[in-house]
Amino acid sequence: VETRLLELVREQRQKLNDLISNVFDQSLEGLNEIKKKVEDLQKRHAWYHSNVYQLHQLKSDLISIQQKYDERIGQILIELQRQKEGAKEIISNALQLLEAIIGTKRTKNYLNELTKDVDNLIRGIQRITTLGTIIAVHGLFGIIALAISMQTVGWQCGIATLGIGAVVAGTISEVTFKAKISDLISNLTKEIGIVECFEKKLFYNNKNNLIEKIVWYDKQIKNRINQYHVKKLTEEFLPETYTVLQMDTKIDLIELIISDVENNFILITSGSNGEEIISEIGSFWNINGIIIFCGRVEHHQSWACKYKKVLLVTDQFDKVIQQIKAIQCGEIYFLKFGFTLDDIKLKLKDVNYYLYNGFMTTDFSTINSNIDYHKNIMHQLHDLLISKNIYPNGIPTHFTIENLLKCAEMFVEALKGINPEKNIIYLYSLQKPYYYKIINDILNLLDEELLSLVGDYIKALRYALLKYSDTSNKLSSITNVKLYR
Known part of the structure; x- marks a missing residue:
């Protein structure tokens, strides 16, 4: 029975692998087709060589490509979900046959956790491979719309009506447009590399099981x-x-x-x-x-x-x-899966929030420096750690409420002082109040509720490390700062 179970597991894993591979193949095929269309536009040298009809046709072609491949990707992802449920049912049935031989409760828990992980994996793959999302990020259709609007104005008015200034402006627009197209091709190439890299990493981990x-x-x-x-x-x-x-x-x-x-x-x-x-x-x-x-x-x-x-x-x-x-x-x-960017995308629902807007600041003054606010945050953090039972054998020293409140006080002092970036880095380098342990442990847990609570502390450290420069060697070692960064 155990041998048959292992055979079933391998068989179901191969089916899931084949479907996942198909998703990546479709995404790469679509991206390359879009890239070729954009490169064809670039090869015509000047956007004014394309009339409005041709630009509209180009936009129509790209929409058609995107919809065709996204529909295929969507269908494969639906089949992937079905296959996942089917695999769970097949393996669960096989486990029932083992009930009389071994206790399977722990194994069933593993299976439920694995199913949740597969769901996260599918969501991560969908975000990475869907062409509509990739196109929107790089503003492809906006660039084409800009070209159409410029062409329309040029043809409606004519050079004689517009005068020399319009010709010069048109030349500048043409240069800008060419630069945007070059950037777009470069970004599409990077996206293709991201998809290829993600797929290789995914299957490298799987093949390397043996x-x-x-x-x-x-x-x-x-x-x-x-x-x-x-x-x-x-x-x-x-x-x-x-x-x-x-x-x-x-x-x-x-x-x-x-x-x-x-x-x-x-x-x-x-x-x-x-x-x-x-x-x-x-x-x-x-x-x-x-x-x-x-x-x-x-x-x-x-x-x-x-x-x-x-x-x-x-x-x-x-x-x-x-x-x-x-x-x-x-x-x-x-x-x-280690904690690379691709892996984090599998664990966090909206990774861009954490990488960009939500967890970025360009000014320490935008971070709340009210001590009562931060004490309240620390109480919430302490209560949440207990309710989640992350530390069943007792809260470690750095997460005790006394230490968290002390950390909040020193954090606010660091923000309000002169050169807050140095103060924040210095606070991070101290043993107590364990600012470094608090941040590192929460980052490693990748729990969205905990991350949201300590967002100010992560933003401050992140901006401090980006902004920091020191020629006086007042801090212990520049090597440490590089390591933290």
Whole structure:
């Protein structure tokens, strides 16, 4: 039954892959067709060589291309939703057959979470691939409308009526129009690159499921018991599929994870060693999962539960092997997405709000500096963290209400002082009141409610880093500022 379930999972994943690939193919085909039409316009050298009829025809052609491909994309996305629901039903039915053999509650929870992630993925793909959205962003039809209006005025009045000034103005308009067309072609090329890059990244993560490096980190890795288990690993997972690495020093492990960005890692570690190292590398994007193999399971579960990538804490090595096989089959597929821009687009409903208008400022004076307002924000933040149960084992020090209120006070003081950009960066570099921890943790959670509450704090830091320049070396190190930026 388990073998059949794995076959069903692979089969459904392939069907979803094929549909997603088709969406990208249609988007790229449409974008390239639009780009070719615009390039044909550019090759005619001067927009005045095209009469009004030709420009109207060009606009009509582009609308036709956009509607044709967006309709196809829409149909594929609908089929993708149907396939997702069908896949969930098929896998759920297969899981019911396993009820008598294993407990499937946890697996069903994974399946529900995966379904939600697929919905987010589909929404992200729709925003990236829909031609109507891309065209609107770059104002293609507005450029053509501008050309039509200029042509109409020119033909209605005639050069004799308009005089020398109109001819000069027309020449300037022509230059402006050509520049806009060049910019448009450049932007379309970038959009094509974004779609291609997003697709490659998506399928690179998927194809790379079968190639992993298993890294076992333990300061006592050479002892007899550990070596016995290492031997079992190498027998279970063939070198054609996995590389099993043994490491006994923290520095070497960190260097490996940071430097080897071409491979995915599964990290096995003991409880005491894990507690020391996971806080430093546990969120790295190329770690697909962390397994803690230890004697005191309950003790190590108490601290490990806050780390998203710790998938198992166990004292049974057979379960370690089972978990690695589960990772291989794609159980944590969506965990493999790091926090690049493309990945954030999958998680936030309106990413442009956070990247541009909503979370951008060009003047510190636009940020509310009323202390009562900020204290109220911090109370809301504290209550929301508790209600969401993000920290089931207790709120960490930097999110206690006392520390949050202290942070609010120092933030307002920094805003009101001379050179607020230096004050904000200095506040961020202090250990207490943990401004850096508050901001970093909320950014990593990518929770829209939390992000909205601390929007002023993110905007201020962002603008400070953009504006900051220092020749006096009053701040500790310019390298730190670059790192924060």
